[in-house]
Amino acid sequence: MTIKARRRIFIAACLLPGLILFCLFKIYPTLQVFQKSFYVWTGIGDKPKFVGFKNFIDMFHDDVFILALKNTGFLMLIVPVLTLFIALLNASILTRTKLKERNLYRTVFFFPSILSFVVIAILWSFIYHPTIGFLNSGLEFLGLGDYAFAWLGDQRTVLWALAVTLIWQAAGYYMVMYMAGIDGISADLYEAASIDGATSVKQFFYITIPMLWEIIRVTIIFSINGVLSISFVIVSIMTAGGPDRHSEVVMTYLYSQAFANSNFGYAMAIGVFVFIVSLILALISNKLTERGAE
Structure with a gap:
């Protein structure tokens, strides 16, 4: 041999x-x-019964699932856009302005991304608490008590409150990725642009973003998929789907169908649907952002 x-x-x-x-x-x-996903199965020793596509058909006649799907779609639209914009803006400011406290700010902004999702959910639950929460107390201190109310208990604000939590958790992580990418951009490009009279804003849009485009493409896919996984923990602890299911997301509904209702076949059909949608969104995002830095 x-x-x-x-x-x-x-x-x-x-x-x-x-x-x-x-x-x-x-x-x-x-x-x-x-x-x-093609069976009716309680998961407690009984024999699964084949029902074909019935579970998938029932999904789109399930009002709670439709509401959970809408809530998930809202978070998947709002959170990645705001998260990546804030991360990119902070990364550009910290990198291009050469702040002495750059490492301190990077550590402070990155810190939420290393915390447990459970810790983050509990922390923000106290921040949003209607009576002892930091947010309402701060509004009262500033004389804006009329704007203080139950942020997690109101249908109009609950999804926005959850979105802020998700953005706070992830923005620092993507900021560090963008900072590493900006450090790899040749300083000669910025110097030449400055000589030609380009402002910092123009340099941001015409140099920083194009040169970071490949990293941005990756972070878009990461952030969309991240909302699906992280929102399950955040919603489960902070609101448990309330009020009146207006913060229910697909993953929490899947969990409740499986472990609260013992409807494992239906829950697995939801899981398959989420997998297919995630794959399609990733492919669409990859296709729409397909371009070269040049």
Whole structure:
């Protein structure tokens, strides 16, 4: 046996345990979700009953699911746009202005992204608390008590309140990514633009954004998918879907169908739908943002 063949066998032997575990705990359960989405199954020992596409048809006749879908769509539209804009603006300011406190600000802004989602949800629940919350207390202190009310208990503000929490959690993470990208842009480009009379705003739109475009494309997909996963924890702890289901999102509704109603087949159909929609959104986002830095 040649040395090259032995090397291949050694590499395969090293990769095989990890591959087996990946297939066993990742690929196989995923395939099971797709299969069980065509069944009615309570998950408590009874035999699954095949119903075809009934679970998928029932989804679009389910008023709560439709409301949860609308709420999720709102968060997926608002949160990534504002998060990435704030992150890009902060990154540009901290990088281009050469602040002495740059490392301090970077640490402070990045800190929320390393906190547990549970901690963030509890923290912001206290901030929004109608009687002892920091937000209402601050408004009272400023003489704006008329604007103080139950932010998480009002249908008009609950989604915006959750959006602020999600933006606060993620903006610093993407800011650090953008700062690393801006540091890689040649200073000669900015110097030449300054000599030609370009203002800082024009340099931001005509140099910074185009040169960071590949990073921006990646962060758009990350942020859209991040809303789906993070919103489950945030909503579950902060509002539990209230008031009157007006903060219910798809993932919390999926969880309640599976573990509260023992309707696992229907929950898996929702999971398959979310997977397909996420894949389509990622492909659309990738296609729409496909362009070169030049």
